[in-house]
Amino acid sequence: MSAGPRRVVLRVPGWPGHRPGQFAMLALDPESAHRDPLLARPMAVYRGDASALEFRFKVVGRGTRILGSLTTGSRLGVVGPLGNGFPSLPPASVLVGGGTGIASLYELAAHHSRVRVLLGGKTQEEVLGLEDFEALGVDLQVATEDGSRGHKGLVTDLLEPEPDRTVVACGPTPMMWAAAELCRKAGARCLVSLESPMACGFGICLGCAIPTGAGFRYVCTDGPVFDAEEIRWEELA
Amino acid sequence: MSAGPRRVVLRVPGWPGHRPGQFAMLALDPESAHRDPLLARPMAVYRGDASALEFRFKVVGRGTRILGSLTTGSRLGVVGPLGNGFPSLPPASVLVGGGTGIASLYELAAHHSRVRVLLGGKTQEEVLGLEDFEALGVDLQVATEDGSRGHKGLVTDLLEPEPDRTVVACGPTPMMWAAAELCRKAGARCLVSLESPMACGFGICLGCAIPTGAGFRYVCTDGPVFDAEEIRWEELA
Amino acid sequence: MGGARVSGPATPELTVELAGVRLRNPVLLASGTCGYGEELAPFLDLGELGGIVAKSLSLEPRVGHPPPRIWETPAGMMNAIGLENVGVEAFLKEKLPRLDEGVTVFASVFETEIDRYAEVCRRLSGEERVAGIELNASCPHVEKGGMEFGQDPASLASLVRACRRAADRPLLVKLSPNVTSVAEMARVCEGEGADGVSLINSLQALDVNVETRRPVLRNVLGGLTGPAIRPVALRMVYQVARAVRIPVCGMGGIASGEDAVAFLLCGATAVQVGTANYVNPRAGLEVRDGIETYCRRHGISRVTDLIGALEVP
């Protein structure tokens, strides 16, 4: 098994369509041959329409291991689309994606061909969906920690926010926090798409609370997209 | 998915060989992506040698559902060979198999080409391994409850035990009990191969106790093959 | 118990009476696992269920614990939400009116002092839309209140007495499983005039992230729920149903009609579906349908015939 990102493509009858940045809860075993792992896994819709949905992910634990080993014809439980998704972006916005966080950004980039896209990962292989972004023809820059592709270093090294422009960041928390700081200093608006453990994904468990200036808010219903200014990063990290 | 019996063939490096009637514990998920179902499943070795082992089973619950949906390359945990297995049979013995119990009998029949074999099932489809027994060229009679093959009725209808001859029965408990009764009345020896829930299969959980004239005995270590006379059938049923 | 509608095995009668409340069928959604109802409305018609038990309410809104609040465990999950809720006033003014008239709603009450418990009960009294009150005397992960009461017979008695006086609605007491004898606690509730008991709340638990060497929940301790705990819940329901005459509402790991039938056989008059709602928001309805299918298959004309019908050797 290669360590790189994997994909799963699902036919979801009745899927009502979605906005870029929304997600779904994938229940690994709706027929209950296994009752462990129990909970569904949140996954950003990478791209898709009424006929098929594509998800991209990295194998990090048991749930993603199972997702990665599904064979054609397997059935999953799907609840979605969930979450707020991204707003329409003003021109000259910059998208910054790291690792699996990139999965939330592909459709956003596809809807806004004039954006600049910065993608990062440990190695070239970990820069999820790179070929697809290249095919979009957007202004694209890549950073890898091992230097196997593009800039050697962190993707935030490439970010130079401009005042009153919008930056969208999705990736590991330290990367989003760094992007948020750069934006704050530069006077740019920063949107982030957060992750959190989730039991339900639609607002009934209250498990996905994150600390914000206005108290706890919920990644699944208030987010996953938040204005970076709202987040109390020190408490999140 | 058809309701008929299924098969799984395993390569088990280091398998030391086995006797007819021995079994193995099959752990469904040695890589622990799932911790449920937890316990390994006992399965008779249908046939096999050092290069590959074949098991035959019916999908009756979650474990067998998972076994039935394995794809080439899947890995299982295997502990075995376990249990006592059958002794060598005297000439003119009769083997009586019902449903999945037939799985224990194939190699026994193959080792004793002069035996008579009576096989039964609800329908022809449920008479596990019928083609293989036919290919052995043994004296074979079949009974099905729906009459789709051979005698319409129970396989024990075909059994006419003779004094001092040996009958081997393997199948549902009521069928084995009936065979045991017929044998007792006719003065024939009857061996049965019992099933019981098992946690370990090798004698450490004491979970597989069955009531015998000599107190509790263990299906996994004292059996699964017992002399029918030993069993307290009223308590077992 | 049982309904009045004439029925044969073909259409089993599913109505039950729980603590004086007539339920369309024995399936409720458990407190804390169905929000205030409206969150589940996109997925199913709550009116087709026996009812819902809304998220536990306190006198004032509660903020809850800092994250991480949830964690997955083998065939289960742990939570330490901290009983975050909008408070009883907002519930009555904003949440309850949004639910269709046909939905049977139980209010759950959680507080840190007996007086405050009683005060919430008082506010809920006279509210026609509140079919009954469930006292949550058993939350395993808040510093004050909750399990304190649920683990000590004398405190539990005082709590139930005060709330019994304050509440004009049918009163269920939700018991903690983290006790030596849950039957004893149930008897205390019966003695103080509770109309029924609900059980079980979550098992107190802890899990560790060995990479960070920290507890997985910020609150350190949390409550274990889901299929993993079902056999413990069934045992307790069985013990309590034999110890008291008031009805028992059973829960813990129910995810299918068969799971629910097991609770009924052990003596529960109704059941609640909790964690399963997270994995499948239609779980409650599927449990209801599963019970109906079971009754048809076994020629059972009234679901009440299953209650306590376990054959014990």
Add this chain to the structure above:
Amino acid sequence: MGGARVSGPATPELTVELAGVRLRNPVLLASGTCGYGEELAPFLDLGELGGIVAKSLSLEPRVGHPPPRIWETPAGMMNAIGLENVGVEAFLKEKLPRLDEGVTVFASVFETEIDRYAEVCRRLSGEERVAGIELNASCPHVEKGGMEFGQDPASLASLVRACRRAADRPLLVKLSPNVTSVAEMARVCEGEGADGVSLINSLQALDVNVETRRPVLRNVLGGLTGPAIRPVALRMVYQVARAVRIPVCGMGGIASGEDAVAFLLCGATAVQVGTANYVNPRAGLEVRDGIETYCRRHGISRVTDLIGALEVP
């Protein structure tokens, strides 16, 4: 605690001292899940483990409960074996001598009366091959004895006192999880001179076959074990380790090195592997190896550095 052998992060020192007994490493096999040792010998060298706790012994041989005795549950199993065993005499004469000198053996004792418990302890005293005694005061499915003692502080105190007097070996007391406060029970044991406590035994449970409408076990009640109960076990080990100064031997659902490390972090000095042995007879060794791998990966030179090292906010 800790061993004397010089070692660096490359070869972590795994020895621990439990209740005065020096163990090669902190991994024991739990009572009732490793027979009398010999049954596992075909699968692994027991001498490579910290030791084994043999099946609980009574004064006379015990026959155990009629079948069905075991049942699978979500991520766990239930059993009601009924403490079948060969009796203390046969153990000493027939079973113990078959084990290699290098295997550290704890004897477990179960009886129905305090006098009989003490008598078994007396018989075990002076036996050099018995490294220590574990009092099973917590079996959840036998009519008399066992959990009776484990659920009542006064009875537990009398039991431990009597056995303490009778036993010249290090004495561990195995606690029941079916109590309101396991920490209180541990303090009772400490007060009576126990050298350590083991926990947890199984959670009392019941499951139902809805097709037959009968309990799945002939004994009706049984004990729940396996991964499902691990978070409850960890919570109790954490609470007990903070309540007493005698060492704690932790168990419940351990199936990997990480699982074991979680128990050590919560304060256990050693751990026991139970149900996992059934699924994989080499589980104990794999847990041992997993602990070693963990120590290497984290640059931990002595496993004792992990004990109680949980970082609590």
